[in-house]
Amino acid sequence: MSTSICVVGAGPRGTVLVERIAANAWRRRIDVHVVDPYPPGGGHVWQADQPGHLLMNTVAADTTLFTDDSVHCAGPVVPGPNLYEWACSTAREGDPDPVIRDEAVRMLPWSHPTRRFHGRYLAWVYGRVKETAPEWITIHEHRTRAVALTEDADGRQIVALEDGTGPLTVDAVILALGHTDLEPLPEQRAHARFAADHGLFYGPPANPLDAPLDAIPPGAPLLVRGLGMNFFDHMSLLTTGRGGRFDHDGERLRYRPSGREPVLYAGSRRGVPYLARGDYGRMPPAVPARYFGDDAVARLRGAGPADFRTDVWPLIAKETTAVYYDVLLRENPSACAMRPERFRAKFDALAWEDPAMADLIASAFPDPAVRLDFSALHRPLGSLSLDHHPVHETVEALVRADLARARDARHSPLKNAMTALGATRGRVRRLVTHGGLTGESHRRDLDGWFQGFAASVASGPPAGRVEELLALADAGLVRFVGPDMTVTTDPAAGAFLGSSPRTGSAPVKAPAFLEAHLPPPDLGRTADPLLRRLRDDGACRPYRIPTPGGPAYETRGMDVAAETFRIIDARGRVHPRRFALGIPIESVDWLTAMGAKPASNAAMLVQADAVARAALTAH
Ligand SMILES: Cc1cc2nc3c(=O)[nH]c(=O)nc-3n(C[C@H](O)[C@H](O)[C@H](O)COP(=O)(O)OP(=O)(O)OC[C@H]3O[C@@H](n4cnc5c(N)ncnc54)[C@H](O)[C@@H]3O)c2cc1C
Numbered sequence: 001m002s003t004s005i006c007v008v009g010a011g012p013r014g015t016v017l018v019e020r021i022a023a024n025a026w027r028r029r030i031d032v033h034v035v036d037p038y039p040p041g042g043g044h045v046w047q048a049d050q051p052g053h054l055l056m057n058t059v060a061a062d063t064t065l066f067t068d069d070s071v072h073c074a075g076p077v078v079p080g081p082n083l084y085e086w087a088c089s090t091a092r093e094g095d096p097d098p099v100i101r102d103e104a105v106r107m108l109p110w111s112h113p114t115r116r117f118h119g120r121y122l123a124w125v126y127g128r129v130k131e132t133a134p135e136w137i138t139i140h141e142h143r144t145r146a147v148a149l150t151e152d153a154d155g156r157q158i159v160a161l162e163d164g165t166g167p168l169t170v171d172a173v174i175l176a177l178g179h180t181d182l183e184p185l186p187e188q189r190a191h192a193r194f195a196a197d198h199g200l201f202y203g204p205p206a207n208p209l210d211a212p213l214d215a216i217p218p219g220a221p222l223l224v225r226g227l228g229m230n231f232f233d234h235m236s237l238l239t240t241g242r243g244g245r246f247d248h249d250g251e252r253l254r255y256r257p258s259g260r261e262p263v264l265y266a267g268s269r270r271g272v273p274y275l276a277r278g279d280y281g282r283m284p285p286a287v288p289a290r291y292f293g294d295d296a297v298a299r300l301r302g303a304g305p306a307d308f309r310t311d312v313w314p315l316i317a318k319e320t321t322a323v324y325y326d327v328l329l330r331e332n333p334s335a336c337a338m339r340p341e342r343f344r345a346k347f348d349a350l351a352w353e354d355p356a357m358a359d360l361i362a363s364a365f366p367d368p369a370v371r372l373d374f375s376a377l378h379r380p381l382g383s384l385s386l387d388h389h390p391v392h393e394t395v396e397a398l399v400r401a402d403l404a405r406a407r408d409a410r411h412s413p414l415k416n417a418m419t420a421l422g423a424t425r426g427r428v429r430r431l432v433t434h435g436g437l438t439g440e441s442h443r444r445d446l447d448g449w450f451q452g453f454a455a456s457v458a459s460g461p462p463a464g465r466v467e468e469l470l471a472l473a474d475a476g477l478v479r480f481v482g483p484d485m486t487v488t489t490d491p492a493a494g495a496f497l498g499s500s501p502r503t504g505s506a507p508v509k510a511p512a513f514l515e516a517h518l519p520p521p522d523l524g525r526t527a528d529p530l531l532r533r534l535r536d537d538g539a540c541r542p543y544r545i546p547t548p549g550g551p552a553y554e555t556r557g558m559d560v561a562a563e564t565f566r567i568i569d570a571r572g573r574v575h576p577r578r579f580a581l582g583i584p585i586e587s588v589d590w591l592t593a594m595g596a597k598p599a600s601n602a603a604m605l606v607q608a609d610a611v612a613r614a615a616l617t618a619h
Pocket residue numbers: 008009010011012013014035036037038042043044045046055056057058144145146147176177178179180207208518528529530531581582583592593594595
């Protein structure tokens with residue numbers, strides 16, 4: 001008897017799925033069909049031919065696709081090199097591509113590799129999986145898009161392909177689709193129409209690789225909304241990507257323009273770019289959890305759906321704050337007006353939300369400037385009167401101070417605290433998965449606040465990117481617009497107008513407007529033909545999270561069964577042969593965009609193993 005499985009999407013997750021199918025398959029004929037319009041391994045995001053100035057925001061030694069002994073899975077562990085180890089062997093053994101070889105030679109465990117280098121690693125992993133697969137497994141590649149999924153009378157799954165080949169008739173289908181494009185919102189449609197009518201440029205939210213940036217005129221103002229990771233990619237594509245270069249003049253990094261750059265007028269809700277990642281000159285510190293560890297997660301999960309604001313955030317805040325004051329006491333003991341042991345003991349004994357905690361911190365650290373202030377991190381320009389402070393210079397000063405801290409991360413209380421905050425997200429993930437929070441709290445606190453907040457303070461760009469941003473500001477090619485940036489249209493002037501309501505400045509008039517942010521997945525608005533068809537046929541549904549005594553939260557993610565990841569249809573039936581993993585199910589399983597980290601029992605690997613095993617018996 002033979003089995004056939006179709007994996008739709010051949011990015012990192014699809015690659016791990018193929019590896020897990022091969023690892024778990026027993027002696028019988030298995031056909032694995034891999035469908036993706038992009039080359040398997042890197043898929044769309046990690047194409048190996050993308051420009052070399054686009055960087056990963058994770059570090060080399062924290063990236064793998066292989067299982068190790070930490071991974072709690074039923075299938076066999078098949079170890080392999082992480083990205084850093086692969087770079088080391090590439091440096092030793094050489095690579096026909098000198099660009100890859102050079103990067104491999106320079107790689108350190110804590111380097112942020114180029115995306116194309118990671119793409120090469122992923123392609124290598126995929127190739128190795130193919131080469132080492134047992135002879136009874138045949139892998140078929142289909143370099144096209146899957147556009148529909150139906151079934152025959154025997155329950156066999158039929159995958160229709162965009163290029164007209166196929167269809168593929170298989171026993172089980174696993175969707176590993178990643179980020180898919182979304183249908184535009186009414187405002188985005190209106191901006192696109194306005195741009196078309198007036199000969200202007202409008203770039204909707206997209207993967208920067210797909211944005212038609214060549215249409216942005218050189219020298220002209222460009223409004224950019226968004227100051228997160230997507231912004232930094234666009235910044236790089238519009239400067240280095242247009243022939244400019246950065247060099248150090250001994251004092252500062254300077255930008256040498258090519259003359260083909262637009263002038264970026266950039267803003268966002270916070271008005272300030274994501275904080276730079278700490279540059280520790282070694283792997284970022286792994287601080288053991290004290291207040292929000294695995295035991296706290298187990299306790300909260302056992303107690304039923306939690307409220308993030310009252311049950312979870314206080315633990316995260318205390319965890320993060322403890323790291324902050326540990327480093328402050330080490331680096332600047334004179335800032336503390338209390339004996340450190342006394343402060344630590346009292347801190348340890350108090351709950352975060354106890355008013356005595358704020359009093360303790362205030363009396364131990366009399367100078368407010370040295371204290372950790374979460375609200376200032378959340379709204380960095382919150383209390384400043386921007387009528388009196390020039391906004392560009394104010395933001396620039398904040399960015400410069402952040403860069404100084406990032407460059408000296410080992411000694412920075414804030415950078416250490418934000419590294420610790422970032423690390424809590426793995427535990428948050430385990431807690432919130434599959435309805436661990438009430439629907440109301442998931443909507444308000446996780447989707448509405450913590451997700452974006454944690455990304456902005458703990459998942460930012462490498463410090464070097466922020467240094468480049470400052471060099472561009474020095475060169476007059478980046479201007480900060482301010483918080484709560486709005487963009488409107490001026491038909492009379494035939495231009496977009498960008499401004500911040502918090503400043504008294506006149507709006508910036510521009511012939512080009514770029515949305516530099518990637519929206520979260522949204523089943524209701526997906527432009528992916530396969531997902532759209534499944535949704536419209538009632539073959540899948542959005543995940544709803546109940547709130548005891550309150551309204552359920554209908555999320556934008558796709559509903560799948562707990563642990564088996566089987567797709568649930570509009571009538572609530574769990575499909576035995578259809579599975580989905582990764583970004584489209586983000587509301588069920590938070591933080592799906594995070595790749596697998598070695599020695600961390602990575603969810604991506606655990607889940608892929610479970611799904612591969614279930615798919616092998618789904619007939
Ligand atoms: C621009 C960008 C930069 C990122 N940088 C980082 C980073 O530095 N570090 C990090 O950890 N994460 C990063 N991420 C997050 C990224 O999503 C994950 O790292 C990882 O790529 C997720 O893997 P995946 O296989 O689930 O999804 P993806 O990598 O998105 O792969 C999904 C694949 O499915 C294919 N597909 C979709 N629909 C269909 C269809 N209908 N038929 C056939 N194929 C289909 C796509 O072509 C794609 O190749 C980044 C994401 C983006 C968009």
